[in-house]
Each structure stands twice: as structure tokens, then as C-alpha cells.
Amino acid sequence: MKLLLDAGNSRLKWAIVERGAEPVTGAVSPDEEGLSELAGRIVAEGAPERVxxxxxxxxAFADQVSGWCVRQGLPSPFVVRTGRGAHGxxxxxxxxEALGTDRYAAMVAAHRLFEGPLVVVDCGTAVTIDALDEHGRHLGGLILPGLSLMRRSLCAGTAALPxxxxxxxxxxxxxxxxxxxSGTVLGLASAVDGLCERVTEVMGPAVPARVLTGGxxxxxxxxGRLSYAWRPWLxxxxAFFIMEGDACDPWRSC
Incomplete structure (x- = not known):
């Protein structure tokens, strides 16, 4: 059994993965209260042998998670680092190291799960769009505010908008x-569509698969008006691939 943790700007997402069973997933706040809530789920599901x-x-947050693992009797966490070529x-x-490890992990997974060039779109607090060629070379990307940031900026920057x-x-x-x-959802969808089209234009003649993830x-x-492959657990x-090496995809074949 493995415990996978994805600490974003707003939430700590978690997944408990065991071969032959559908992964159990959830999200808590990225603080001691959230970790305490997660500890209760681990008691219910069983202790993982790797994190x-x-x-x-x-x-400091990684240190906090490490201390939490010690208190729960769990192994020290394998902290995913952005690498160059080590994982394809x-x-x-x-x-x-300036590239976020969440973006790196998403690209590693997408490159393993799909053939050919890719555009990977992660829709979280920020929206990131990354282009990969068929050999796993990252061609660059784009970042724009996510849905919650768009809405909060409207609320904070105006006198009467709720x-x-x-x-x-x-x-x-x-x-x-x-x-x-409606305006924020449709505006963000149109922005993602338009940026994906722009990125595709500069990637070359082969049409990339567009892989979508994030909250x-x-x-x-x-x-959106384009076709996307939605992979919510990318x-x-x-993280599973990086930690386990040439292991199977727990959401598809374990």
C-alpha cells in the first residue's frame, strides 16, 4: 500500500493506492488540522509501506509532513524532485528546480500514459499549460490565474460585486x-482553449494530445470547445511512477 500526497496552494490531496483495488482519494487542508484528519483515514485504510x-x-511544509509521518509510525516521505531526464x-x-514538482510529475505521467506530443493542462489555483514533444522534451509553457483567483480578484477589486x-x-x-x-468559467475555458491552440501552432505539424487535470x-x-483527455489523478x-520506477498505473492496470 502506498500513500501519495499532493500539496498544492490550497489543498493537500491524498491517495491510498493498493494493487488490485481502486485507489481511495480525498483532500484536506494543508496544515496540522488537515494532517490530523488524514491520520484518521489512514487508521481506517491501513498503514502504507511507502509515502x-x-x-x-x-x-517547512515538507518537514511538517516528515514529522507527521514519524508520529504516525510511517516511513519518511519520498519527496518528489524535479529532474532532467531521469524519468523520461x-x-x-x-x-x-524552479519548475514546480506538481507540473513535473504531471508531465512524467502524461508522457508515460500517452504517445506522441502532448499539451498538459493543470487547472488548479493557477492554470499551467506545458508542451512536450514525443521524446519527452519540455518545450515550455504558460501560466494564468485559476478560477478561484479570478473570482477572488473580482470580489476584492470592486466595491459591490459578491x-x-x-x-x-x-x-x-x-x-x-x-x-x-458564468463569465469566469466560460472565460477560463475560452482562455485554455485559445492558449492550447496557440501552443499547438508552434509545436509543429503533429497534433498533440491535450491532457487535462486539476481541481x-x-x-x-x-x-471548453476543444477535445481533452481528462485525467484527474495525473x-x-x-508521483507513483517516479517513486516506484517502471511500475504499472494504479488507476488503470494494478
Whole structure:
């Protein structure tokens, strides 16, 4: 049994993976309260023999997770690091450590799971778009604000616009809250579509597969006009591959 952790800007996503069983997944807050909640789930599911951590947070958080593992009687976490070629992906960054490990893990997984050139789109707090050629060479990428940041900026930067939760999305909404909800979702979907098309134009003649992941991926998949392969657990799959080497994909074949 493996415990996979993906520490993003807003949430700590987790997956408990065991061969022959569907992975158990969830999310908690990235703090002691969230780790305490996760400890309860581990008691219910059983103790993992390995732990992998993908984190965009600071080193102090990795230390916090390591201390938590010690208190739970778990092995020290395998901390995923961005590498150059070690896992089939060659980042375009001159300083590879500057590329977020979540993006790296997602690209590693996508390159293992799909053939040919790829555009990997991760829709989280920020939206990242990364291009890979068929050999795993990272050609570069783009970053833009995610859905929650777009909505918070509207709320914070105006005098009377409200914060919104999920609503019915409409091309022409008839009240302010629905207009904000619809405008941000459709605007982000259009932005992702348009940027993917631009990236594709400069990648060469072969049409890349577009792989979509992240917390808001379902909205982009539903409201975008391009075709995407939705893989919600792509970062976990990358962490599993990196930690286990030439292992199977637990979401497909274990």
C-alpha cells in the first residue's frame, strides 16, 4: 500500500493506492488540522509501506509532513524532485528546480500514459499549460490565474460585486452572481482553449494530445470547445511512477 500526497496552494490531496483495488482519494487542508484528519483515514485504510510527497509549498511544509509521518509510525516521505531526464522528461527550464514538482510529475505521467506530443493542462489555483514533444522534451509553457483567483480578484477589486460559489453556467445570465459564475468559467475555458491552440501552432505539424487535470478540470472539459483527455489523478500517477520506477498505473492496470 502506498500513500501519495499532493500539496498544492490550497489543498493537500491524498491517495491510498493498493494493487488490485481502486485507489481511495480525498483532500484536506494543508496544515496540522488537515494532517490530523488524514491520520484518521489512514487508521481506517491501513498503514502504507511507502509515502510520496509532491509539494509546491516551502521546505517547512515538507518537514511538517516528515514529522507527521514519524508520529504516525510511517516511513519518511519520498519527496518528489524535479529532474532532467531521469524519468523520461527533460524540462525546458535552465534551473530545473524552479519548475514546480506538481507540473513535473504531471508531465512524467502524461508522457508515460500517452504517445506522441502532448499539451498538459493543470487547472488548479493557477492554470499551467506545458508542451512536450514525443521524446519527452519540455518545450515550455504558460501560466494564468485559476478560477478561484479570478473570482477572488473580482470580489476584492470592486466595491459591490459578491463572491460566488458554483452556479448554473449560462452564456447569458440574468443576475450578477450568475454572470460572475458564468463569465469566469466560460472565460477560463475560452482562455485554455485559445492558449492550447496557440501552443499547438508552434509545436509543429503533429497534433498533440491535450491532457487535462486539476481541481477545475471538469469545468474546462465541460465548457471548453476543444477535445481533452481528462485525467484527474495525473500528479498522483506521476508521483507513483517516479517513486516506484517502471511500475504499472494504479488507476488503470494494478
Amino acid at each position: 510520496a510527497l509532491v509539494s509546491v509549498r516551502d521546505a 522528461v527533460w524540462p525546458a527550464y535552465a534551473q530545473v 463572491d460566488v460559489d458554483e452556479r448554473r453556467i449560462s452564456s447569458l445570465a440574468a443576475n450578477t452572481v450568475d454572470q460572475i459564475a 477545475d478540470a471538469a469545468l474546462i472539459d465541460a465548457h 500528479v498522483f500517477q506521476g
